[in-house]
Amino acid sequence: MKRPWLLPLVPLWAAGAGWKNRSFDRGSTKAERLELPVISVGSLSAGGAGKTPFVMALGEALRRAGVGFDVLSRGYARTVDPDAVKRVDGTGTAEEFGDEPLMIARGLGRRVYVAAERAAAGRMAEREHRALREAGPWVHLLDDGFQHRKLARAVDIVLLTQADVEDALLPAGDLREPMRSLRRADVIVLRREEAAALRPVVERVFSPVKRQPLVVEIERSFGFVEGVPTSRPLAFCGIARPHGFRDALQAKGVQPAGFVALRDHQRYDDAVVQRLMQQARRSNADGFVTTAKDAVKLTAAMRRQLQGVGPLAVADIAARICDESDFIGDLQRILRENSVLPAK
Numbered sequence: 001m002k003r004p005w006l007l008p009l010v011p012l013w014a015a016g017a018g019w020k021n022r023s024f025d026r027g028s029t030k031a032e033r034l035e036l037p038v039i040s041v042g043s044l045s046a047g048g049a050g051k052t053p054f055v056m057a058l059g060e061a062l063r064r065a066g067v068g069f070d071v072l073s074r075g076y077a078r079t080v081d082p083d084a085v086k087r088v089d090g091t092g093t094a095e096e097f098g099d100e101p102l103m104i105a106r107g108l109g110r111r112v113y114v115a116a117e118r119a120a121a122g123r124m125a126e127r128e129h130r131a132l133r134e135a136g137p138w139v140h141l142l143d144d145g146f147q148h149r150k151l152a153r154a155v156d157i158v159l160l161t162q163a164d165v166e167d168a169l170l171p172a173g174d175l176r177e178p179m180r181s182l183r184r185a186d187v188i189v190l191r192r193e194e195a196a197a198l199r200p201v202v203e204r205v206f207s208p209v210k211r212q213p214l215v216v217e218i219e220r221s222f223g224f225v226e227g228v229p230t231s232r233p234l235a236f237c238g239i240a241r242p243h244g245f246r247d248a249l250q251a252k253g254v255q256p257a258g259f260v261a262l263r264d265h266q267r268y269d270d271a272v273v274q275r276l277m278q279q280a281r282r283s284n285a286d287g288f289v290t291t292a293k294d295a296v297k298l299t300a301a302m303r304r305q306l307q308g309v310g311p312l313a314v315a316d317i318a319a320r321i322c323d324e325s326d327f328i329g330d331l332q333r334i335l336r337e338n339s340v341l342p343a344k
Helices: 003-026 051-064 099-108 118-132 178-185 192-206 243-252 270-282 302-305 323-339
Strands: 037-044 067-072 113-114 139-145 155-160 188-189 214-226 233-237 257-260 287-291 312-321
Touching: 003 287, 037 051, 051 067, 051 099, 051 139, 051 155, 051 214, 051 312, 051 323, 067 099, 067 118, 099 113, 099 139, 118 139, 155 178, 155 192, 155 323, 178 192, 188 192, 192 214, 192 323, 214 323, 233 243, 233 270, 243 312, 257 270, 270 302, 302 312, 312 323
Parallel strands: 037 139, 037 155, 067 113, 067 139, 155 188, 188 214, 233 257, 233 287, 287 312
Antiparallel strands: 214 312
């Protein structure tokens, strides 16, 4: 729990979240439905569950199965035209499109659309899909969509971690919804190393209802996608769970000279870069190491400044869906059951 002093405010957050969900459950608030099926990928937590690596793993799995897709995202923390509906240009910047949409567009090489109202992003995606006359099965992947219920979805996929189970609701913790909200999910994704402990949790959450979700396991790997860490790098990141980055570095044998945890979705500017350089010199660091989510926000000029102290290495997490072919088959079955894919 990050902010225990805010525990007295948790009931207010819970009441607000409960009211919003009941309005959708009872139909008093309507969700907009797109022409093509939407597969939402989300979590209970405000960040750190690993949604972006899973979206990329799911996209690759769909590609191998011959299913076309695009990605819809909010484009959180955009500062350039933040209210505009846009297709992400992979050569653009995080200020234009958001860090995670830019990572997804570059990593998957597929169309990614950003809009505060994800339905608007979906409408743009469908206009372009029709204009290109793309054939075959097609779906929208809705990134971080579990709480964005204004857009109807055919399948809800939720990532659950041990950290979520041990956390508290906002504003004291990072949970946006209580555990019982998992009952809306069709698919629960667990990290393989946590699955044995979390499967009973999922069973307990779903025990009052008649159905059980599909439970899928993933394996995650941590590696360096750019450069190699120096002997004494300064590590820095702006992610929801920075301790996970530090632990992963140490597991790889990297012992940082110092560690700077910035806020999640940190916007990088000259002041932040100067702070990192000063901290590196105070720590006698001989380089830097950061995450791919942070690196995508560093301009060429910022990189040159950092490299005046030492080389920059970039690390990333990749996810692999265990029993991928079975999972894709089950996912297509759920889509057919929800009457959004033709029967075989």
